[in-house]
Amino acid sequence: MNKSIKGIVFLALMATAGCSSQTAVTSPEKHESNVTPSTANVPASPVTSAPSAAPSPSGYGFDRWQTGPLGDAFFDFDSSVLGADAQAQLKQNAGWLDNNPLTKVLIEGHCDSRGTAEYNLALGERRATTAKEYLKKLGVAPSRLDAVSFGEEKPFDTSAGEDAWAKNRRAHFVIKK
Amino acid sequence: MPLSRQVFSVVFLLMTALPLHLLAAEPGGEYIAIRKEGSGKIALALSKLDSRTTEESKLAEHLDTIIHEGLDYVGSFSMISPPLNVKNKGEGENHLINYGALDSVGAAVYVCGAVTNTLGTITLDMEVYDTSEAKLLFRKTYNGQAQQFRAIGYAFCSDLVEFLTGKKSVFGSKIVFVSNKTGFKEIYECDFDGQGVEQLTNSRTISLTPSLSPDGRYLAYTDFSSGRPTLYIRDLSDGKTSAAEKSGVSIDPAWKNSREVATTLSFEGDQAIYLITTGGVVSRRLTNSNGIDVSPSFSPDGNKMAFVSTRNGSPQIFIQDLPSGQTSRLTFSGRYNTQPSWSPLGDKIAYTTMDNGGQINIFVIGADGSGLMQLTENSAENESPSWSPDGSMIVFTSSRKGVKKLYIMNATGENQRPLLPMDGEQMQPCWSLFRQ
Structure with a gap:
């Protein structure tokens, strides 16, 4: 039910905003890339998948703070570099944002509990801003993107061990109402 | 008699x-x-x-x-x-x-x-x-x-x-710290001996990294009341509070003197350390490099600043000479060195190293890079060292008994013991310089 309503909204938006959103997409190759040297090819045209809650490439990304279909981008320990999985997730997110041009999102940067809390606050911000910059390069208007760091203060999984830590090292997307 | x-x-x-x-x-x-x-x-x-x-x-x-x-x-x-x-x-x-x-x-x-x-x-x-x-x-x-x-x-x-x-004593000094006793991380203070605990914030979000000005008048701390980590400076004499004026993060403050506090800001894109006034106004940018610059700590004369930087890759401690702007790397042992704390006597800097197993230990090193000494070992995470005003003791956080609590030890690492009995976790202690 909800999906079909969204579909109608989506079609209406495509009719009015689809064209401009296409032209807004710029290729990252035209920019000085300060995201990551291993940036994968960006699709020449925006992803036009239906605005449904598609499973994230990582198979994970929905949690109790998730308020929409945007998946998390995950990071290695002490890193804010976007790996291939993270880039693929962000491309999917960019496609959804492109199809939902009225939405604004908050990108939360999170860290695992290892390391020290002060440094992790700084690291979490780099994760959030790196994800934000990547979405900007994919054509998402920066005015729709806000970034904030929670450092290690709000872990998704509070247990210890690499499985939990890996889930906590992320850029998490919250759709603002 | x-x-x-x-x-x-x-x-x-x-x-x-x-x-x-x-x-x-x-x-x-x-x-x-x-x-x-x-x-x-x-x-x-x-x-x-x-x-x-x-x-x-x-x-x-x-x-x-x-x-x-x-x-x-x-x-x-x-x-x-x-x-x-x-x-x-x-x-x-x-x-x-x-x-x-x-x-x-x-x-x-x-x-x-x-x-x-x-x-x-x-x-x-x-x-x-x-x-x-x-x-x-x-x-x-x-x-x-x-x-x-x-x-x-x-x-x-x-x-x-x-x-x-022949030295100033710890008597009359205060320790400010963070506890999640109420379910939220809030700022507290206690006397140097753990007596007289008082809750200083009630923001019911996340409050972190408290630091008292050398004269004891101002409390600087970061909290999430605005939805993002923002530095606040409270005048303890009248309760008036100012926020750091810039957007982005403003985290982990340290006082250069009783009128200027250093903090990491990101409003210019990269995270750098700036000096701001007690009113929250940016007065000067101190660091300029790609990567994270965070966790400043000043020499007693205010002329040198130790801080954490990722300019060479992994987090390491650097020292900047403020008059000349020259910066040199202090730590070369360990891949993850953070949380520098400059002794009030000026000669030493305490910091923490995380090893590959995730254990964190406190080290002390001469401000000239000599005399590296390990103070804690085999006791889980030992973090956030802060010196007593006489430089004879260090307060720190340890999870050696499972939950993070405050401990004190002599500056040589001897006589490690809990500071105070309190519910919940305690962390990020900062020992004041002023004495009542």
Whole structure:
């Protein structure tokens, strides 16, 4: 039910905003890339998948703070570099944002509990801003993107061990109402 | 005993109109006590305090406990029971100290005193003697109300420590820290010995990294009330609070002096350390490199700043000379070095290293990079070292018993012990420089 309503909204938006959103997409190759040297090819045209809650490439990304279909981008320990999985997730997110041009999102940067809390606050911000910059390069208007760091203060999984830590090292997307 | 009481009564009458801390004989000067061979501690004999009435004897017992606790906390003394015949009756109104008996039990310093209570005003008269030189070192009278009991006892401890060691003592200093006792991380303060815990924030979000200005007037801390980590500076004299004016993060403050605080800001894109005023206005950018610059800590003269930077890859400690702007790397051992804390004595910097197993330990290194020393080991995560105002002790966070709690230790890593019993987790302690 909800999906079909969204579909109608989506079609209406495509009719009015689809064209401009296409032209807004710029290729990252035209920019000085300060995201990551291993940036994968960006699709020449925006992803036009239906605005449904598609499973994230990582198979994970929905949690109790998730308020929409945007998946998390995950990071290695002490890193804010976007790996291939993270880039693929962000491309999917960019496609959804492109199809939902009225939405604004908050990108939360999170860290695992290892390391020290002060440094992790700084690291979490780099994760959030790196994800934000990547979405900007994919054509998402920066005015729709806000970034904030929670450092290690709000872990998704509070247990210890690499499985939990890996889930906590992320850029998490919250759709603002 | 009656004779000594009369002596004290005379002193009391002279001092009765004068406030706490008034000197009968000014402590200070060049006297440095001889430390007992091997232990590095001053051998001190403390007689039970004299008193006249049953009520005063209770007060004396209480004060005696406080003085013992205070001297025990400092960790610079080995306490020796005074010989039974330590005081002999002398001619007239004087008592005689039996230095020979004190010497025979190995006491280098002898302390005695008396307590009187006059209409609710408590007076503590203390005398300190050097047993080998057979002379009075100082005599001092302390007055106060009953509720100031601990302050009265500690005022004497403070004078004694400063007189015998030639250094400022920890007495009267405060520690600010974070606890999640209420379910939210809030800022608290306590006395240097863990007594008198008070909650300072009630933002019911996440409050972190408190730091008191050197004069004790301002509290800087980060919290999430605005939805993002923002630095707040509260004037503790009137409660007025200013926020750092810039967007992006503003985290992990450290005071350069009592009017300027350094913090990491990201409003120009990259995270760099800036100086801001107590009103939250940016006055100067201090670091300029790609990557994270965070966690400043200043040398006592304010001319040098230790901080964490990822400019070379993994987080390491760097030192910037502020007049010249020159920056050099301090730490080369370990891949994850953070949380620098510059000793108030200026010579050393404490910091933490995380090893590959995730364990975090506290190290101390000379400000010139020499003399690296490990203070904690095999005890989970030991974090956030902060020096006492006299540089003799370090307060830190440890999860050695599972939950993060505050601990203190000597600057050499000896005598590690919990600071205070409190529910929940405690973390990010910061020891103030000012003393009440």
